[in-house]
Amino acid sequence: MSIPTLQGLQTALSGLLAEQQALDVTGNNIANANTEGYTRETAIMQSDLPITIPATNPLTGQGAQLGSGVSVANITRIRNGYLDSQYRTQNSALSGMATQSEELEQAQSAFNEPTSSAIASQLSTFWTAWNSLADAPESKEAKEGVVAAGEQLATTFNELSAQLSTISTQATEQYETLTGPSGEVENYAKQIAQLNGQIKLAEEAGTQPNDMLDRRDLLLDKLSTLANVTVTEQPDHTDTVSFGDAAEPLVEGTSVNWPQTLTEAAGGQLGALLNLTGPEGALTALRTSLDTVAETLASTVNAQLKTPFFSGATAASLKVAVIPSEVQASGTAAAGGNEVARAIAALRGGAADEGYAALVEKLGSDVQTAKDDQANLQTTVTAINDQRQSVSGVSLDEEMTNLITFQRGYQASARTLTAMDSMLETLIEHTGVVGL
């Protein structure tokens, strides 16, 4: 039974090298503990092929296999692809709901309810002005009061309508910026396509491009805030990325397919922006309802009068059409008649007031629902992200433990080397010398 003389040295060396590599991997993990999108790595160690030692006597003796050391077979990322796809689905939903609630909250601030400068309070002031006119039907001050209250009300309608229109325009602009040339969609898609090419080459060369895979996954996460993302991994390790409800994949191999048409069903921020400004969207519905309130106000007031008090039938165009001297408290020429003023004062709490209160209630509950949904989705996304972190995140405690493990391993391998060395020293220096 014989073993190559220097085998022990080789075995100890392989231990030193493997432990060193594992230490390097640990060091890299620690260095990247706070890097966005970094996946912890681990060195997979594998024992080397053993040396077969033949039996000296084939009939009686037994042969053996002697291990010849260790090597690092692979440095691999620890990641769960299922959690990634879950994260992206929920992240799209969250981002869409966040956009929805942000835009609706802006609209809600524009309404500025419940304050004294908001429409509800000004409607009330307007009706009260007609009550005062009924007490003094010929009074110049009372007529001026009616016109002033009407003008302030109309102006508030105009301003609110303009603010809602601005919010809507900004949403459309935001969509165009994100999807336009050099927008975020195109930018991310190009980087993903480029990484696809590099990853394919690296895999073909037999190396595992961990850092590029991390970067590609991070880009896919970011893309999922914009719209729904579905990733299919191809046998050549490139990712085919379907984006929103676009007809063609956004990224296929190294080619980018953009611009494409998206609809409200795209999900994510882009889907929400399209939904809000679309014909069925919440912002559009809000503007239509406000127009209806303005129209109802104008028509119910004008119906009581020979000379229309309001002109314009939308929130944007509502205007007081008369000067104070033209305001009529009565249908007759008699100075003391006030039946018209009384009839208009009695419109308080009528169709216009009810329509407006319903509008505020609807807006409030839309915002409330969007905020609640956003909070729920945030909880889900946080939970999935925690799971991802649990799998892929760097734990410093763990890395410190590994550091000690591999350091001790390295020290032990070095000690083995010393032992081998002193064994060989005995062989080389002291063998064959007798009696000296």
Next chain:
Amino acid sequence: MSNDRITPAMVTAGTLNNLNTSLAALDRSSDELSSGKTILEPSDNPFGASRVIDLQSQLDGLTAYAYDAQDGISWENTSSSAMSSINDVVQRVRELVVQAANGTNNQSDLNTIALEVEQLTESVKQDANTEYAGQFVFAGTLTSAPPYEQGPNDEYKGNSETVSRALAPGATVNISTNISTLLGEGSGDGKLLDTLRTITQDLRGGTAEDREALGSADLQSLDGNIETLSQLQATAGSTIDQLQSALTRNEDLQTSIAESLSNTQDTNIAATSIAFANEQAAYEAALRASASIVQESLLNFLQ
């Protein structure tokens, strides 16, 4: 799913998230306490927000109608006091007529009485031209011009339309008094002005028939006119009662609606203060715990 591995990034993110949640609750309570309102924007309580709008408008409406009723009462007080003044005048005329009819006066005395009656007639017309807030209260709806002119022309320039004030949407009360039913238009209609003119004529007439008429026919028509005046005064009085009770109802309603409004939108200071103190304690505890947890790591213990 339980997490086998816990990483510092998870702990940090979770801690930060919890701190944010605590701080948001604290901020909310502080907003409610400092503003005194629980509904700061419609999404805080959509139904409540629409109810606040509705109740506030009802409350404003009640205030406006209370003002209308108050205005009606002032108008009615003005016309009542004008009618009392007419009553004083008529009573004085009656005394004069009785005095003239007793037969001991010579013609010169009667002429002096006639002069006084003429002046009193003008004063009746002046009372009929009483104004409230620039409006002639006895002119029907023609409130911008005096219903009678001074001098011999007794024509009524007002109309018989009624002036109304609203007590509530759809509920109105008539506040105008048609004074022409009392004063008339002269020229033999038997109303007060005609009676007064006849009395003057009879005083100046000097014949036995004239003296006779003073004591009988003239006194009779004057009493008839006084009767009409009392009726008008009674009507005005009952209108004031009606307005007063509407005002009382209005104020009761205002109180109850203001209470509903306060229940809907005002902060319950006691409850919110306690919640605020709890949230503050929770936030402080969270901060203290976070500060010590996040710092711990194996690194602290390795040599």
